[in-house]
Amino acid sequence: MFFLKIILNLLSLIISVVIKIRNLFFDYRLIKIQKSKIPVISVGNLNIGGTGKTPHVIFLIKLFVDEKNISVISRGYGRIGNKTKKVILKKFNHIEVGDEPLEIKSNFINSKLEVYVSNFRYEGVKLIENEKKCDLIILDDGFQHRYLHRDINILLTLYDKPFYDDRLFPVGKLRENRSYVKRSDIVIVTNCPNNLEKRKRKIIKSNILKYSTSPIFFTSVKYLGFFDKKNKKINNINREKKYLIITGIANPNYIYEYLKKIGLNFEKINYKDHYNFKISDIKEILSLSKKFDYIITSEKDWFRLKHFNKFFNNFDKFLRLKIEIKFTDENQKIYFHSIISKLLSK
Known part of the structure; x- marks a missing residue:
């Protein structure tokens, strides 16, 4: 164990040096940043x-x-290929564009929102610019992608695992050293409890301000309820029934805690994040489902599971748990909006 710890720390040190050199190349424009x-x-x-x-x-x-x-x-993490594409719900599935782009697009079917997948983000930007219909671009998971200039850098950090309590991979789970929080324009502490105490908020802010003077916001998850395959909300969830929870997300514990809180009797199967289900997995899930009244999955997982619709045609046990993000204090909303607007106007 002692020698393993030494090896991990050495690897972490090497990675730290490589990351520092990479960031210096961007800082001094030795690597071109497209705007x-x-x-x-x-x-x-x-x-x-x-x-x-x-x-x-x-x-x-x-x-x-x-x-x-x-x-x-x-x-478009997890997709096959790296071609830049505009996401069209009826045309593409998660294998072609990834699950998260489908989830984003499906939330705004009746709006003008467009979603693109691009490994090289500037290729996506050029496609958007050529269509001449857009006046704001949002990068999903773009903090380390420094090849493209951004006007606002929003950094997220978990309430129960903040970056300042973590270390660089492989010792910890950080992709970059804590010091690079300085690139952020806004920091959002995510997955906070709804009743976040002022004392705890003050401690978190104090720790973040050691690395960045950016405005700090706090958000929590609001559970919107359960929806069936036809996107119809189930208003009365039966607590006497048995549920099987199928997830393939990075941290399903928040879902488990919520289901316990509302008193559901459930068992769980968790696959790795962005897991691409195989036919054998689907057959196993269908076999296991015979012991349960319903299967519950997250919205993101549903876009991978629905690829196997032919197996689920006569299967009405699926429920999707939908969520949305909210500020822990609604007064933050106006302030947040004003900061974004101010930064965009620079």
């Missing part, structure tokens, strides 16, 4: 794994969709 004609907001994080980037992108879109024509660029 869009359209304002760009990036939403990202320092750590490996989930901090709620996609739900926060959706949250950001909802704040501005009525006043701006927005386009989102995502890498």
